[in-house]
Amino acid sequence: MSRTAVSAERGHRVFAWFYARTSAAAENGPLGEYRRSLVRQAAGVTVDIGSGVGHNLPHLPAAVTQVHLVEPDPHMRSRLEARMDDAMRLHAVGAESLPIDDGSVDTVISTLTMCSVDDVDAVAGELHRVLRPGGKLLVMEHVRSIDGRIARRQQRLDRLWPAFSGGCHIDRDTGSALGHAGFDTAALRRVELPGTPAVTREFVLGAMERR
């Protein structure tokens, strides 16, 4: 029997294939290091939004008791399901509307996902809603540059970029959206990913406590 809670039919077949084939290599470099240092802070009931092909799963520590995977793309889900175990439940929905009770979650993980969601503000609000006070939001997201020249290039490129990258946007100010939803963004670091084009090099990274 499938462990998928709801079914949804939209997705990017070619991007899912491409991401599964190419993204594993990046996990051996600085991106993988950022990811490991972040995901190992998860504990208790944990929600991973935009789980993709499951790159966060090997890094979940023993302190995690239950995992909700949120993935609306059926082509990603078919790959993700192969990596799931019995403590994991897969929700075939967008993170704009999570089928999870208010304040019932200890940790939310968002890695390389806020760039791809339909509505960043709605997702930020949902993450705040499902986390209990004192719960943690673990974030690793590429964002709009603080260098105005690069930001303008991101804005121009973003007219076409999503069409070739599974809906990923390169000019999002994810840190501000999380701040508006009520998260204390002081704990977010801005880091650069070496060896990456300038338009996808700047990240926000860190663990924020839900107030």
Ligand SMILES: C[S@@+](CC[C@H](N)C(=O)[O-])C[C@H]1O[C@@H](n2cnc3c(N)ncnc32)[C@H](O)[C@@H]1O
């Ligand atoms: C670049 S992949 C990142 C996957 C994974 N989080 C990682 O770190 O490798 C972006 C993922 O976000 C998913 N996604 C797109 N729209 C979404 C939404 N509205 N809610 C949740 N996830 C979404 C995509 O299907 C895709 O799996």
